[in-house]
Amino acid sequence: MIEIKNVTKSYRRRTVLDQISLTARPGEVTGFVGPNGAGKSTALRTILGLSRPSSGTATILGKPYAALDHPARRVGAMLDPEALPGYLRGIDLLRWYAAAAGIDSARIGQILERVELADNARKRINSYSLGMRQRLGLAVALLGDAEIVILDEPTNGLDPAGIRWLRELLHQLAEHGRTVLLSSHLLSEVQQLADHIVVISRGTIVADGTLTDLAGEDDLESVFFDLTGDER
Structure with a gap:
């Protein structure tokens, strides 16, 4: 479980x-949605210990990220695919990461197949499209x-078929008891991907609940578009 408290x-x-609280639970895909600049990436960096909060707490499995045993094996994160080192081949990046995190390198081939990248694994990352x-x-x-x-923004660069593939993958993870938290500035995509949605605007949480819960109170698109004004 992931918890941000105040x-x-x-x-x-x-x-x-500004005094945000958020909970992402096992067995669910939680979508964290809001316009660009709303604070999503800062919140994720706070969870991962890359940014220290001015006040409040952010924990994973009841502890700060840095206090976890073998955190790279207990938390899998993707924040900025554009920052991946372009001079490496895809398979070399995974080998390096596996060695650094103490992960069995036998998983590399399995994961490349799972993300449908096996045929391109030996190409340099700077030749990859954004979707790749x-x-x-x-x-x-x-x-x-x-x-x-x-x-963080996992649908950027994915075509409609890629987004469907991602939805199936994320729900498989949730069905196996994983806690999945993803951010996006596109409400329509989060509605396809998530079981639970948290909406943030200007650093403040303005809606939090399941799609059914939020639709029962208000039209979620109206809430979101009232905040952004230009996201239609």
Whole structure:
């Protein structure tokens, strides 16, 4: 389980996150959605210990990320596929990551097949399309068979068939008891992918619930578009 409790993050005089709370549970895909600049990536970085909150707590399995035993094997994360080192071949990146995290390298072939990248694994990453980089980043996140999977904008660069494939993959993970948290600025995609949705705007949580719950209170698209104004 992932828990953010009353987290505020400020940079000098600018507040990026304002007392946000969020829970992502095992067996569910939780979608974290909001317009660009709403604070999604900062929240994910806080969960992963890459950004220290000004106040509040962010925990994974009841502990801060850095306090977990073998965190790279318990948490699989993909934050920015554009940052992958282009001079490496895809398979070399996975070999390096497996060695660094103490993961059995026998899983590499299995994961490449699972993300449908086996035929391109020996190409250099700088020759990959954005969609292929997304799949490679997802391979890194899945390599350790982690209990927790955190993905930042995983649908970027994927075509409609790729998004359907991703939906099936994420729900398979949830069905096996994994906790899956993904962010997106596109509500329509999160509605296809997630069981539970948390909406953030200007660093504040403005809606939190299942699709059924949120549709019962208000039209979710109206809530979201009222915040963004230009996302239609």
